[in-house]
Amino acid sequence: MKTWFYRLLIELTNHKFTSQLLKNFAESKWSKVLIPSYAKIYHINQTEMQHDIHSYDNLHEFFTRKLKPGARQFINDRNIITSPVDGVLEDSGMIEADKMITVKGKQYSIKEMIGDDDRIKKYIGGKFLILYLSPSHYHRIHSPIDGEVITQYALGTKSYPVNRYGLKYGKSPLSKNYRVITELKTGSSHLLFVKVGAMFINSIECIAKHHNWRKGEEVAYFSFGSTVVLLFEKDSFEIHEYIQVPFDIKVGEPLGQINN
Template sequence: MKTIFRLLTELSSRKTISRLTGQFAKSKISIKLIPRFAKTYGININEAEKNINEYVSLNDFFTRRLKTGSRKIQQDDNIVVSPVDAKITGIGTIENGEIINVKGQDYTVDELLNHSPRTVTYKNGFYMVLYLSPSDYHRIHAPVSGEIVENEHIPGKVYPVNDFGLKHMRKVLSRNERLISYIRHEFTEIALVKVGAMNVSSIQLIESLNNEISIGDELAYFEFGSTVVLLMEKDSFQYNENKFIGDKVKMGETLGQIIKK
């Protein structure tokens, strides 16, 4: 049965199908689905920037902003905060360029970063995988203050990045479409890897995004569920050990401390 599901997923992972889904989600027809969508996924509509009746499409609601003050972010230049609302699905040290056992599969930093010359920076660093379900807030914020030194878009597939996709599809995190932001902090560099997924129309950067960013600044957003992978340099990050695989985190929640070099 898993083989059949895998085959069906392979067939449905084409950008054409994802694009058609996205077109429907952006249409006025989809407005009628918003209340049911919010109820089905238990979305807290009270923290949304607008009233639920003000959204002009399902996609407009899905990519909603939050009310000012919905997230309290510690203003400390030497911490790393969660860039998203998500569930932790992978966490640990990178072993000689290998990201070990994310839902039973191993990845290489080289594959994930599309053979970027920056790969060497994270060869023995630290990683976190953060999965955004349909119930989550889908805007992506700066995990640290610093400078965006590069954005790289990598075309790819649109496999699901939920538990099934991560367990049974081959290396979806490094085969799916990705948008990578490299952020230079005063003491370190962080790679923020935004991974597209099934039924995601695109990963959108915020218009007029400045290279100089402050912790918590809005950087981008997903159109439908997806995943963020954070990569940190070796000996540059002290992780909050109270967080485990399966735990939920909120955007702005402290993940750990940067180690000054």
């Protein structure tokens, strides 16, 4: 009963019509009145915001806010993978031989997530990381490494929540939601950088149009709740030992080291 009820709520809040209504409201001038209470409820750090809270014309502008220059620092070491987002490292583990990952006790198909069976062969036996962004987080996405974009493409349409309950009760949100997949090459290693949208169709806005990304540069942003999945080739990445799931992390902070 609990599972059925939660899935019903997910369907209601992620229907195209209701999602569009919420999106229209968030982008309207009428939503501006909610910004102060939103900032209070979610404990938004206003001192690091690029603009004063009263300068935002609607809730969507506030949700996708930028930070002041220097609010996030990035490690210069080219072999260190830094967090591309502010969020919580919700899970990590091994990419299994049958092309599955297990997140919160639930299995997800990498083939379904990536949509390219040939591309994922070199990631079998590698590591994966799941980074979840709550409504309280900064929602701009930055490159985790200096790298060359090998390919970038989008998959999926309907989006389910990607919070803890969505991962548990949703219909495979990591492999069915609207998502943008970027494959990066850094040195001799490759990684898959998957941006997973939530709530709204096409909730990921890509900014970087060039093919050589620099660590720390802004490459995209989420226009609503979201998750990032990082997939590494076998023997190419080691997460730092002090990181224990769940782990709060900010853009630019180290996740681990890539072996080139």
